[in-house]
Amino acid sequence: MALKGVIFDIDDVLYDGTSQARTSRRAALDAMIAEGLEMSLEQAEAELDGIVEKYGSNYSDHFGVLVRGHTREPVNKVVSAGVVAYHNTKMGMRPFPDARKTLKELSRRGLKLGVVSNGRGVKQWEKLIRLGLEDFFDAVVISEEEGSEKPDPGLFVKAAGKLDLKPDECAYVGDKPHTDIAGANRAGMTSIRMLKGRFKETKPQSKEEEADLTINRLSELLDVIE
Amino acid sequence: MALKGVIFDIDDVLYDGTSQARTSRRAALDAMIAEGLEMSLEQAEAELDGIVEKYGSNYSDHFGVLVRGHTREPVNKVVSAGVVAYHNTKMGMRPFPDARKTLKELSRRGLKLGVVSNGRGVKQWEKLIRLGLEDFFDAVVISEEEGSEKPDPGLFVKAAGKLDLKPDECAYVGDKPHTDIAGANRAGMTSIRMLKGRFKETKPQSKEEEADLTINRLSELLDVIE
Numbered sequence: 001m002a003l004k005g006v007i008f009d010i011d012d013v014l015y016d017g018t019s020q021a022r023t024s025r026r027a028a029l030d031a032m033i034a035e036g037l038e039m040s041l042e043q044a045e046a047e048l049d050g051i052v053e054k055y056g057s058n059y060s061d062h063f064g065v066l067v068r069g070h071t072r073e074p075v076n077k078v079v080s081a082g083v084v085a086y087h088n089t090k091m092g093m094r095p096f097p098d099a100r101k102t103l104k105e106l107s108r109r110g111l112k113l114g115v116v117s118n119g120r121g122v123k124q125w126e127k128l129i130r131l132g133l134e135d136f137f138d139a140v141v142i143s144e145e146e147g148s149e150k151p152d153p154g155l156f157v158k159a160a161g162k163l164d165l166k167p168d169e170c171a172y173v174g175d176k177p178h179t180d181i182a183g184a185n186r187a188g189m190t191s192i193r194m195l196k197g198r199f200k201e202t203k204p205q206s207k208e209e210e211a212d213l214t215i216n217r218l219s220e221l222l223d224v225i226e
Numbered sequence: 227m228a229l230k231g232v233i234f235d236i237d238d239v240l241y242d243g244t245s246q247a248r249t250s251r252r253a254a255l256d257a258m259i260a261e262g263l264e265m266s267l268e269q270a271e272a273e274l275d276g277i278v279e280k281y282g283s284n285y286s287d288h289f290g291v292l293v294r295g296h297t298r299e300p301v302n303k304v305v306s307a308g309v310v311a312y313h314n315t316k317m318g319m320r321p322f323p324d325a326r327k328t329l330k331e332l333s334r335r336g337l338k339l340g341v342v343s344n345g346r347g348v349k350q351w352e353k354l355i356r357l358g359l360e361d362f363f364d365a366v367v368i369s370e371e372e373g374s375e376k377p378d379p380g381l382f383v384k385a386a387g388k389l390d391l392k393p394d395e396c397a398y399v400g401d402k403p404h405t406d407i408a409g410a411n412r413a414g415m416t417s418i419r420m421l422k423g424r425f426k427e428t429k430p431q432s433k434e435e436e437a438d439l440t441i442n443r444l445s446e447l448l449d450v451i452e
Contacts, residue, residue, distance in 0.1 A: 077355070126309060134261075
């Protein structure tokens with residue numbers, strides 16, 4: 001396969017987003033329970049799931065909703081303990097062990113690199129920066145900044161354009177069939193599915209969600225892209 | 227002097243808030259300049275001062291205002307680099323070296339301890355938690371949660387009440403004559419001025435802003451409160 005560009009998803013592709021999210025959440029709940037949230041860890045996890053479901057993931061006061069009515073301590077004390085613990089775990093964010101090596105080698109081979117990701121602009125950039133990967137990419141397209149989300153093929157086409165390439169000259173590496181693979185396929189890119197994280201076992205629901213290629217780790221890109 | 231309670235301000239009393247703020251801001255501006263903010267550090271500091279002045283300190287997009295129009299990089303990339311650097315410096319927050327020792331000894335002597343602070347609830351609690359001091363205090367009164375700010379004596383009276391004490395049984399330790407000392411005096415507390423941080427040289431503007439006692443470091447409380 002002769003490609004000129006490789007475009008990446010962030011979560012569960014460049015780093016282990018599923019584990020990081022679990023670790024951060026667990027640390028926050030442990031800290032809140034230690035400061036006086038009167039719930040078991042299991043209860044708190046279930047409640048928080050419900051709250052995120054109900055208010056959406058971009059809501060800014062999940063912990064407040066969780067804590068109010070379930071502590072004899074000041075609510076802000078308990079919430080702040082959770083926020084601090086949550087943020088502290090971000091110091092441990094690291095790319096997948098082979099990510100930097102793979103990006104460097106693809107770049108050395110003359111391939112242009114980009115990112116297409118669903119999420120908030122500053123949050124997704126924060127991840128790239130904490131991972132120390134921000135300088136590898138000549139095009140970073142984030143859904144919030146574009147006003148549409150994957151699987152909209154427009155995001156993929158835009159990223160290719162920013163790399164001065166046509167979509168069919170690019171591969172897209174993602175983990176989620178419904179957004180990543182379907183979107184890349186619709187845009188006419190070579191779709192590469194990485195089997196990591198919480199969507200690892202998810203079956204394609206249609207022809208469009210079937211990837212051209214499948215990898216288990218990023219370094220395998222070095223074999224499939226020549 | 228026979229007191230039953232000691233109530234503290236947070237910034238520049240329990241920790242070196244002035245230096246911490248300078249360090250965090252400098253780290254954020256350095257990071258943004260490294261990521262493509264086209265300004266000198268001096269220019270950026272002056273601009274940011276103006277932005278904080280104009281939009282207020284609780285506005286959530288100071289860095290965005292600073293960066294827009296002054297970079298060829300994506301704005302969210304530069305802003306996120308600043309935010310990450312800013313938050314990373316918070317990992318280094320420590321109480322004044324004698325703070326924990328002093329609080330422990332006051333507590334051992336049977337004095338009740340509290341906090342009265344101006345600011346946002348979660349932010350001020352975050353400071354106490356990052357400093358590891360949150361469990362020393364039986365009353366924490368923060369302006370946002372009360373709907374009024376120091377020098378309103380109501381905040382001081384409220385904190386004394388939460389400690390089951392009368393205001394005249396309490397001392398208040400603060401650094402700013404206009405808010406801390408005037409407020410404590412109005413409430414009928416013993417006012418103790420700590421000479422630290424950016425208000426160190428500020429002269430009292432009225433009789434009400436004159437402290438009953440002055441200290442240079444927290445451990446001196448152990449001599450003046452018996």
